[in-house]
Amino acid sequence: MKLILLGAPGAGKGTQAEIISKKLGIPTISTGNILREAIKNGTPTGLKAKSFMDNGKLVPDDVIIGIVSERVACEDCVNGYILDGVPRTIPQAEALEAAGIHFDAVISIEIEDSVIEARMTGRRVCGKCGASFHITANPPKAEGICDLCGSELVIRKDDAPETVKNRLKVFHAETEALKDFYNKLGILKLVEGNQPIDAATKDILAALGV
Numbered sequence: 001m002k003l004i005l006l007g008a009p010g011a012g013k014g015t016q017a018e019i020i021s022k023k024l025g026i027p028t029i030s031t032g033n034i035l036r037e038a039i040k041n042g043t044p045t046g047l048k049a050k051s052f053m054d055n056g057k058l059v060p061d062d063v064i065i066g067i068v069s070e071r072v073a074c075e076d077c078v079n080g081y082i083l084d085g086v087p088r089t090i091p092q093a094e095a096l097e098a099a100g101i102h103f104d105a106v107i108s109i110e111i112e113d114s115v116i117e118a119r120m121t122g123r124r125v126c127g128k129c130g131a132s133f134h135i136t137a138n139p140p141k142a143e144g145i146c147d148l149c150g151s152e153l154v155i156r157k158d159d160a161p162e163t164v165k166n167r168l169k170v171f172h173a174e175t176e177a178l179k180d181f182y183n184k185l186g187i188l189k190l191v192e193g194n195q196p197i198d199a200a201t202k203d204i205l206a207a208l209g210v
Contacts, residue, residue: 001026001080001208002102004087006178007109009158009167010120011193012200016109017084019201024210027076031064031085034071045070065095072101080104089174093181106182107204111193113168120164124153 001024005013017028038046039053045066049059068086071077083103087093122135124144128151133140140146144153157163182188189207193200 001210002104003080003082003208004103004106004182005082005084005109006106006175007193008111008113008116008171008175010116010164011109011111012197013084013109015197016107016201016204017082019197020204021082023201023205024080026080026082028082028084029068029071029077031068031083034067035059035064038067038070043067043070061089061092061095064092065099068096069099069101087178090177090181093178103182103187105208106178106188107207108179108188108190109193109200110190115194116168117161117164120159121155121161123156123159125156126151127154 003020005017007013014030017030021028035046035049039050040046045063049063049067052059052063064086068083072081087096119134119137122137124133124135124140125131126133126146126149129146129149131146131148132138133146133153140153145151146153158167179188189204191200191203191207195203
């Protein structure tokens with residue numbers, strides 16, 4: 001089963017990818033992770049990516065696709081994989097198809113911007129041990145203090161209201177179009193994201209027919 005998970009930042013893609021990966025026994029391929037791995041291992045594509053990153057430039061699509069192609073050719077991907085973080089744009093989706101990387105299903109986790117904003121701007125992280133809390137969903141016992149080590153909780157830059165708004169804007173501008181692309185290929189499945197984690201997992205597995 002070869003899958004792509006789509007969804008806005010904070011929609012729960014990472015959480016669902018982890019659960020589905022275990023249930024189906026297939027690896028989750030996160031572009032961020034494989035990029036770092038390729039650079040660490042000094043693969044030809046990894047070195048190429050490093051030269052762009054060292055100069056503060058975005059890694060071009062052909063290099064990203066090269067790294068994904070290298071990764072999906074590995075033995076643990078024989079029975080399938082979940083792609084997280086790529087494609088982000090239509091050119092990337094077209095390049096994957098052209099490289100012969102096809103998918104069985106594309107799951108889009110649907111969630112309203114207002115819900116995402118409440119989710120992300122309510123997140124608090126311990127500056128010392130990294131534990132994560134949420135002011136409504138998972139509040140600390142004492143306001144602003146980490147339950148685990150007693151250090152101060154902070155708002156990550158990524159979770160600041162303006163940053164969240166901006167990330168959602170970029171998502172809608174670039175990634176929304178992918179839904180049309182995969183809908184035309186007949187493999188798009190929509191799943192409601194604003195529900196408990198296990199309910200969303202159940203819906204995803206039902207959409208996949210497993």
